[in-house]
Amino acid sequence: MKNFYLLLVCVTLIFQSCKSDDCGDCFTPPNSFIFEIVDKASGENVFTNGTYVAGDIEITDRLNDNERIEFVFISEDNINQIQIGSIGWDTEIVNLKVSISGHEIFNLYVDAERKMGECCSYTEYNAITIIDAEFELDAETGIYKILVD
Numbered sequence: 001m002k003n004f005y006l007l008l009v010c011v012t013l014i015f016q017s018c019k020s021d022d023c024g025d026c027f028t029p030p031n032s033f034i035f036e037i038v039d040k041a042s043g044e045n046v047f048t049n050g051t052y053v054a055g056d057i058e059i060t061d062r063l064n065d066n067e068r069i070e071f072v073f074i075s076e077d078n079i080n081q082i083q084i085g086s087i088g089w090d091t092e093i094v095n096l097k098v099s100i101s102g103h104e105i106f107n108l109y110v111d112a113e114r115k116m117g118e119c120c121s122y123t124e125y126n127a128i129t130i131i132d133a134e135f136e137l138d139a140e141t142g143i144y145k146i147l148v149d
Contacts, residue, residue: 026119026120027120027121028120028121028122028123029089030087030088030089030112030114030122030123031088031123031142032083032084032085033083033084033085033087033108033110033144034074034081034082034083034084034141034142034143034144035081035082035083035084035098035143035144035145035146036079036080036081036082036143036144036145036146037052037082037100037105037146037148038145038146038147038148039051039147039148039149040134040147040148040149041149045078045080046100046148047075047080048078048080052100052101054073054075054080056100056101056102057071057073057082057098057099057100058098058099058100059071059082059084059096059097059098059099060096060097060099061094061095061096062095062096062097062107063093063094063095066097069084069086069096070084070086071083071084071085072085081143082098084096084108087110087112088110088112088114088123088125089114089123090112090114091112091113091114092110092112093109093110093111093112094108094109094110094112095107095108095109096108096109096110104132105133105146105148106130106131106132106133106135106146107130107131107132107133108128108129108130108131109127109128109129109130109131110125110127110128110129111125111126111127111128112124112125112126113125113126130144130146133146133147133148134146134147135147
């Protein structure tokens, strides 16, 4: 009888530890792109110093008939940054034009590939290129500082 209980306990433990294909809830969204536009000479944010106003920002997709792209302007605590969160949800190539008050500030080219890992989907960026502007990338925060004249 002891052997029967021992066998029953071993079988139960084996089947309880075997949970194949159970990764639980897993969701890995793509990273947002965040830009701070600063005056190259002074280092000041151009929205903070009044050169531009947030309402004059326009972002369009050059590859889709200049379709307007949604963005968020982060003004809390006078941070004044532009956040684009729509890139990388699908495998895609985008070529965005960022303009303020009718002036083209920079172009953003992104080649994003949505992949499926062992349990979670994730975005791999094959290329991220900022064209027609000098910039600095803060590797720690992921914020692009676009330098304008």
